Amino acid sequence: MSSDHTDAGDDAHNAFITEATIEGDDDGPLAGRTIAIKDNMSTDGVRTTCGSAMLDEYVPPYNATVVDRVLEAGATMVGKANMDEFAMGGTTETSAFGATENPAAPDRVPGGSSGGSAAAVAAGAADLALGSDTGGSVRNPASFCGVVGIKPTYGLVSRYGIVAYANSLEQVGPLANTVEDAALLLDVISGPDPNDATTNDGGADSGYAAAADGDVEGLTVGVITDLIEGADDDVVETFQASLDDLEAQGAEITEVSLDSLEHAVQAYYVIAMSEASSNLARFDGVRYGPDTDAEGNWNEQFAAVREAGFGPEVKRRILLGTYALSAGYHDKYYKKAQDARAWVKQDFDDAFEDVDVLASPTMPVVPPKLGESLDDPLQLYLMDANTVPVNLANLPAISVPAGDVDGLPVGCQLIGPKFSEETIIRAASAVED
């Protein structure tokens, strides 16, 4: 393996923060394939910024487990993909290294937070990409860029070496141009890791790429009506057409309503921000962060580094998360959010008694224009309504292109019970056909 930093390169969409090559092994299932790695995944000897000025100069001394696995499978890393700062955002515009443009929709955002990963695949700068999905960060950009993205069951893929944003929610997920390629990448990265105690063998004996056979005969698909209601009409129409297509191939389509979902966005943000406030505490200037001229005691110097090193969205989330965990508010916010999370899980479990997979548009809207949504965080948070329930419930989901609205990509999200990746991959491959 060799590491080769290059500054030049034809990165017209700003999909990469650092263009660097790490050659993988000679053979393996990914031999000859190029891969973009989201810049929150540790790469030994190649800087890993998380899209933040705080980690501008941070070079990890070790590889994330998923990085080792793709390299051992023969893939060649071509660069560290752009992302929202610390994965906090849905447009890749909060990156300290500039926004990424959507290759499938000029002047529009690629989605996020794994926007660089999706854009690299959509633009052909990489055959495959790894993203991370905390509240939709793989599925959202996959949908906006017209590619395939998978959020695996919590515990299927190792998080060792992934810079944590909200560790109870996130999973590493593959992005690719086809369902089969994304599934192949999942075959490579999934499976227990002794360095991540939350991984398990729930996916043992699976063959994800082989499952992309388009056979949906007899499959029951429940459309989550609660997630249709908030979506744009054009988006719903395109989504509906892909369901009709599934029905024509032998699937049975029904409607399902999950009452808990109206609380999912609130619960998600309380939990994610609370965890983030703790996960990002280590960035205090002792070992990471920009130099400041700050005088004073430790706390004052920590504050100065964090003031200079974090962008506004990161600060907002750390402050709100700290608040939600504080004495006197913990029960009102954090505990309540955990109760809502349990309710969401229960609702999904109940729904899967009756259907094999659940479906919704991945995103309720088409990709916004660059700069359009940045000033309204609440609007951005609501854009996550369809993706966050999956993370709260630790379930697997896939976003597959369903068509377009005036040339702007629309994704169809398929959700399955825990460790049913084969089933949602099979269904997605039928949507794709």
Place this chain on the structure above:
Amino acid sequence: MTAQAVQTDEHAVVIGLEVHVQLETATKIFCGCSTAADDDEEPNSRTCPVCLGLPGALPVLNEGAVEAAVKIGKALSADIPERTTFHRKNYYYPDLPKNFQLTQYDAPICQEGELEISVEGDRREIGITRAHLEEDPGSLQHKGGSIDTAEATLINYNRAGTPLVEIVTEPDFRSPAETRAFLAKLEEVLEYLGVFDATRDGSLRVDANISLVDADEVDEEGAIDDSVLEDANRTEVKNISSHKAAEKALAYEVSRQKNAVKRGRALKTETRHWDESRGITVSMRSKESEADYRYFREADLPPLEVADWKDKIDIPELPDARRERFVADYGLDSEAASKLTSTKEVADFFEAVAEQFDPNVAATWVADNLLGELNYRDMLITDIEGRLDEFSRLIELVENDELTVKNAEEVVLRSMLDDGDDPETIIDREGLGKADDDAIADFVVEAIDENPDAVDDYHSGEDGALNFLVGQVMQKSGGSADPGSVNQLLREELDA
């Protein structure tokens, strides 16, 4: 006596302890780094992404630490729950790699235990509220000054991730002496369990909470109502590192507080630092409000089912039980039994010797001779563990009358410890084999011939005369004769 002084004496002391114990595991609590600190190791050499808290690194629980905690729980008769979980304690401090500490909160591995102590013959049960696992932070080194004046502070993460058990007691102590007895007992138990090394620097760290309450509030059993304790101003004393220091620090604190009350000053709720070298406590900060640690569950560590660990993990016989057994089974007096159970290694050594000899002989040799000589040399029983056979042979030589007790104790044993030689080598070198009977008979005749005055004294009934003659014979034999048989031979010769 003034009215105020009377009032001072009417205060009772209430103390509770939080004891941090470093566990003796091979590796750190959440990674594979060694816990063994070399004296000359480089700073930050014993680290990895996990204990450095590098972005992306994840903790994996060391089951050895859990096992040690379960042993402690069993020794303290504590409840061990079905499942135990970890929480994050969030606070900013430069020695904390992640700016949160992984610890346990609402599901600690041990709850509601007890430990019996004895102070001046009074037995008391000290309640254990809980004991939980957590990670040790790194350590800070202030260059060119104290924490306030240093030019720079350096951080060494070698200690970071060392497994700790924090044992929290009920406020059951009524005197500093009781805390000392408790901590000494606790150390003894932990060493018996093999989970603790008292010789390791910083392996025991104690915080003590101390309050004065109106003596009338204490009932006959020593119990105090919770509401009284809540109302009392509480001082937390930090930086106590041994059972002896605990007694000193708290005795200082009791007299400081009583003096303050005597002078009509109100006691503040505050944190004080025990300054071992000056023998005083110093105020660090007043606690106007409790720190808010924003505890929440650590999702990176799945809950651990520990219910069946309790049955699977055995603990050795504990010191109290072993002491009682030594009295009952070997017929030892309680002083000898205490000495012989002072550490598990001493007790094991004694029992190995007692298997071969009369237990009282074994007890005398181990408790009086061996421990005394070891102690004099600052040695531990563990320093001679591999030499049990040599020690047994030494006793056997004496028991078989081939070596005098005096030579065995004063020459052979000492040389064994000082020079590391085996008993036979020493006996040959020093010519200590017991003299044969013919030689001794000759010495007896010689002694009588050379000391006619003493012989006359003997015949006129002076007691000292015989002892004098025994001494002469012993001298001639170079100590190799047995004084009892010399005495006998002299009498026979003189009375013939």
